[in-house]
């Protein structure tokens with residue numbers, strides 16, 4: 071039986087790259103998205119082209135009922151053996167003092183509460199031999215001053231979630247790791263108000279360029295594979311030296 075992996079936020083960006091890579095590696099994929107139906111259909115077609123099964127579910131990861139529905143749908147393909155906790159958002163770049171309560175709550179809701187709700191469903195359902203990868207960020211250790219400290223703090227919470235959950239689930243044979251990307255070329259930066267942020271940031275990245283979604287997906291696919299069978303509780307930084 072093929073592995074069945076849930077990817078949250080799989081319609082675009084890093085999540086879509088993960089879904090494609092995992093399908094190529096033999097995973098059946100169930101991914102969720104919130105509103106970009108066109109992008110979801112494109113990712114679905116790419117996965118089907120690999121010959122794997124795939125379902126796209128419109129589901130908001132901050133809503134427990136929709137998360138439940140996502141995992142119920144995934145379970146129709148077989149036991150859920152993988153989760154990529156990826157659906158995340160930023161808010162407009164700016165000084166800490168300008169942060170609005172609405173933006174703060176939304177960032178915490180999606181990046182922390184959403185991750186926990188999905189990890190909880192996964193932990194309740196996964197058989198031994200399964201694995202979870204949480205998408206963190208290099209921001210967790212850099213702090214993102216002048217940009218979005220609240221987002222960086224939520225990503226630091228992702229790292230802590232990874233460490234605690236890895237220890238709690240290890241006796242059940244479930245591995246939990248994180249991937250911390252640096253600055254990656256996706257539409258996330260449009261929401262932050264600086265669409266060309268990846269290229270503008272190139273000067274301060276030791277490798278001199280932003281990352282591409284496929285370069286993150288390779289690390290995620292490895293962490294979900296049997297080759298990573300003794301790897302748990304780690305945060306793998308994929309950030310071009312940042």
Ligand code: NDP
Nearest residue numbers: 079081082083084103104105106130131158207254256258
């Ligand atoms: P994108 O904005 O390109 O894609 C985000 C994806 O998440 C979309 O599929 C979107 O779907 C979905 N999504 C957003 N909110 C929700 C929600 N509440 N419920 C369900 N789906 C949702 O982002 P990236 O690919 O850049 O980011 C992916 C992850 O990587 C995030 O966790 C981000 O914090 C992290 N990251 C990104 C970096 C970067 O430089 N890009 C750097 C470090 C970490 P839809 O469009 O349909 O709403």
